[in-house]
Amino acid sequence: QQQLQESGPRLVKPSETLSLTCSVSGASISGQEYFWGWIRQPPGKGFEWMGSFYYDGTTYYKPSLQSRVSISAEAAKNQFSLRLTSVTAADTAVYYCAKHAGAAAGHPLDLWGQGVLVTVSS
Amino acid sequence: QSVVTQSPSVSGAPGEKVTISCSGQISNIGDNYVDWYQQLPGTAPKLLIYSDTQRSSGVPDRFSASKSDTSASLAISGLRSEDEGDYYCATWDHSLSGLYVFGTGTKVTVL
Numbered sequence: 518q519q520q521l522q523e524s525g526p527r528l529v530k531p532s533e534t535l536s537l538t539c540s541v542s543g544a545s546i547s548g549q550e551y552f553w554g555w556i557r558q559p560p561g562k563g564f565e566w567m568g569s570f571y572y573d574g575t576t577y578y579k580p581s582l583q584s585r586v587s588i589s590a591e592a593a594k595n596q597f598s599l600r601l602t603s604v605t606a607a608d609t610a611v612y613y614c615a616k617h618a619g620a621a622a623g624h625p626l627d628l629w630g631q632g633v634l635v636t637v638s639s
Numbered sequence: 640q641s642v643v644t645q646s647p648s649v650s651g652a653p654g655e656k657v658t659i660s661c662s663g664q665i666s667n668i669g670d671n672y673v674d675w676y677q678q679l680p681g682t683a684p685k686l687l688i689y690s691d692t693q694r695s696s697g698v699p700d701r702f703s704a705s706k707s708d709t710s711a712s713l714a715i716s717g718l719r720s721e722d723e724g725d726y727y728c729a730t731w732d733h734s735l736s737g738l739y740v741f742g743t744g745t746k747v748t749v750l
Binding site: 564578 | 641684689690725729730731735736737740741743
C-alpha cells in the first residue's frame with residue numbers, strides 16, 4: 518500500500534527557511550514511474566502547486582516561487598524534501614506532498630500525504 | 640490568483656444534480672487534460688476524475704466530467720450529504736516553463 522507522510526517543524530520564524538520531508542512507502546522515488554511534488558493550501562484558501570521532481574533530477578517549480586523553493590531527494594531513505602527560503606506570514610499553509618500518476622509533472626496527483634500545517638510567526 | 644477559475648459555490652438538495660464549471664486558457668485547459676479533486680472537510684484532497692473524463696478507482700458513476708475548448712465541468716448527480724465539500728479542477732499549463740495549476744475551487748453545499 519502506497520503512503521506518503523510529511524514531517525518537519527510546525528513553526529518557522531519570518532525570514533528563515535521552511536524545511537519539510539516526505540517519507541514514501543510502497544513506491545520508490547528512484548524509479549522511473551512517477552513524478553513527486555509539493556502542494557500547499559493557506560488556511561481557508563485553495564491549492565497552490567509548488568513544484569515537482571523526477572528521479573533523474575528533472576524539476577519543475579512554480580515560476581513565482583522559483584527563487585525561493587527547492588525540492589531534493591534522498592533516495593537511500595526513499596524521502597524527498599522541500600525547502601522554502603525567506604518565509605513570511607503569507608507562507609503559512611498546510612503543506613502536502615503527493616505522487617503524480619505517471620512520469621510527467623502534468624500527470625494527476627493520485628496519492629497525497631495527510632498534510633502538515635506550518636505557521637510562520639515570530 | 641489562479642488563471643483557472645471556477646464558480647465559487649453551488650448547492651442542491653439531496654438527489655439533485657449540480658454542475659461545477661472550470662474556465663481556463665488555451666495554454667492550460669485548451670491543450671491539456673483536466674483533473675478534478677474532491678476535498679471533504681478536514682481531509683486531504685482526493686483525485687476524483689483524471690484525463691478530462693476518467694473516474695478514479697472507487698469513484699461512483701454519480702460523478703461525471705466533460706471538457707470543451709478552454710472549459711471543463713464536473714457534474715454530481717443524485718447528490719448526497721457526503722458530497723458536501725470543496726472541488727478543484729487542475730491541469731498542466733505549458734506557458735512559461737510549465738506548471739500544474741489548480742482552479743480556484745468550488746464549495747458544494749447539500750441543502
